[in-house]
Amino acid sequence: MNYHQYYPVDVVNGPGTRCTLFVSGCEHQCPGCYNQSTWRLNSGHPFTPELEDRIIADLQSTTIPLQGISLSGGDPLHPQNIPEMLRLVRRIRAECPGKDIWMWTGYRMDELTPEQKEVVDLINVLVDGKFEQERRDLTLVWRGSRNQVIHHLR
Numbered sequence: 001m002n003y004h005q006y007y008p009v010d011v012v013n014g015p016g017t018r019c020t021l022f023v024s025g026c027e028h029q030c031p032g033c034y035n036q037s038t039w040r041l042n043s044g045h046p047f048t049p050e051l052e053d054r055i056i057a058d059l060q061s062t063t064i065p066l067q068g069i070s071l072s073g074g075d076p077l078h079p080q081n082i083p084e085m086l087r088l089v090r091r092i093r094a095e096c097p098g099k100d101i102w103m104w105t106g107y108r109m110d111e112l113t114p115e116q117k118e119v120v121d122l123i124n125v126l127v128d129g130k131f132e133q134e135r136r137d138l139t140l141v142w143r144g145s146r147n148q149v150i151h152h153l154r
């Protein structure tokens with residue numbers, strides 16, 4: 001898996017103070033996508049074990065207490081991102097108790113594969129669906145178009 005950006009402290013991409021990871025790879029090609037540079041799987045930088053460890057350490061840190069992590073992209077549920085995404089969310093569940101995991105994906109909840117579902121079963125909130133330009137609504141919170149749904153899973 002590759003990633004584009006990691007923000008250790010972020011107050012924009014999700015509720016509260018969080019860390020945010022934007023991964024590479026998206027096959028949805030939504031017209032009007034604000035993040036087209038993340039579409040290619042090999043764009044950005046390799047997601048290394050060192051960065052994975054850093055994310056866990058940031059979530060555990062008491063210097064700047066974080067509410068949780070936001071996983072976005074690109075698409076964290078791109079089939080080729082699943083193995084590393086699954087390992088990351090498993091580690092967060094095991095090593096960072098009390099931290100919430102929000103995820104943004106272009107796939108709809110009802111069309112997830114069993115592999116994608118395995119990841120989603122471990123997170124708190126999934127914001128699903130492609131960005132649809134004609135249903136864009138600037139008044140929405142945490143989503144860009146009215147078709148997208150915020151699923152509170154835990």
Ligand code: SF4
Pocket residue numbers: 026027028029030033034035036038073074075105106129130131
């Ligand atoms: S799912 Fe998100 S990143 Fe992918 S094309 Fe659509 S808006 Fe862009």
